[in-house]
Amino acid sequence: GQSLEQPSEVTAVEGAIVQINCTYQTSGFYGLSWYQQHDGGAPTFLSYNALDGLEETGRFSSFLSRSDSYGYLLLQELQMKDSASYFCAVRGLDSNYQLIWGAGTKLIIKP
Amino acid sequence: DTAVSQTPKYLVTQMGNDKSIKCEQNLGHDTMYWYKQDSKKFLKIMFSYNNKELIINETVPNRFSPKSPDKAHLNLHINSLELGDSAVYFCASSQEGAAKNTEAFFGQGTRLTVV
Numbered sequence: 001g002q003s004l005e006q007p008s009e010v011t012a013v014e015g016a017i018v019q020i021n022c023t024y025q026t027s028g029f030y031g032l033s034w035y036q037q038h039d040g041g042a043p044t045f046l047s048y049n050a051l052d053g054l055e056e057t058g059r060f061s062s063f064l065s066r067s068d069s070y071g072y073l074l075l076q077e078l079q080m081k082d083s084a085s086y087f088c089a090v091r092g093l094d095s096n097y098q099l100i101w102g103a104g105t106k107l108i109i110k111p
Numbered sequence: 112d113t114a115v116s117q118t119p120k121y122l123v124t125q126m127g128n129d130k131s132i133k134c135e136q137n138l139g140h141d142t143m144y145w146y147k148q149d150s151k152k153f154l155k156i157m158f159s160y161n162n163k164e165l166i167i168n169e170t171v172p173n174r175f176s177p178k179s180p181d182k183a184h185l186n187l188h189i190n191s192l193e194l195g196d197s198a199v200y201f202c203a204s205s206q207e208g209a210a211k212n213t214e215a216f217f218g219q220g221t222r223l224t225v226v
Contacts, residue, residue: 042217085152096166101154
């Protein structure tokens with residue numbers, strides 16, 4: 001079957017760097033995505049990795065290692081507005097290539 | 112101009128009632144989805160639909176049914192509402208294709224409360 005694991009909660013300090021890990025299990029892997037969701041809001045797309053390596057978009061970067069079935073989201077220069085839940089999601093053969101979601105990581109940022 | 116819009120934003124109703132949530136996307140996408148997000152924030156896909164295929168998550172009760180009058184709309188009908196149906200329901204759309212690196216765009220969500 002298909003499954004994803006990510007920490008339920010991470011706490012960091014404003015201005016710091018934080019890494020949110022995601023491990024997945026699927027056959028016919030077709031990419032790892034990251035979404036951000038603020039309380040009361042809708043998920044919004046952050047990044048997508050289909051190949052190994054690091055993808056950088058401003059303060060956010062996402063990494064993928066297909067051999068380890070592992071990825072992470074790296075947030076730099078944390079700002080209070082980054083307080084949100086972060087979801088990893090995969091597409092794979094098991095789900096007929098529909099997005100399957102992790103349970104989300106709540107990022108708490110302290111001043 | 113809102114890309115994916117769903118109405119209503121809030122819906123409070125009694126057990127046993129039948130209700131509908133509407134969703135429209137103006138992105139020209141070929142695939143639309145309904146997700147349920149429970150109080151623990153877990154996002155569960157309920158349906159995905161394009162003009163060729165409806166994929167139903169087999170765990171979704173048959174009281175839930177999607178209705179798509181055209182490519183830009185995917186409405187959700189719920190019959191005989193139960194307390195456990197209380198959740199936030201998100202509509203989303205994407206342009207599926209061979210690349211599969213497609214971003215999903217979400218509506219604002221409908222918070223359904225069954226009393």
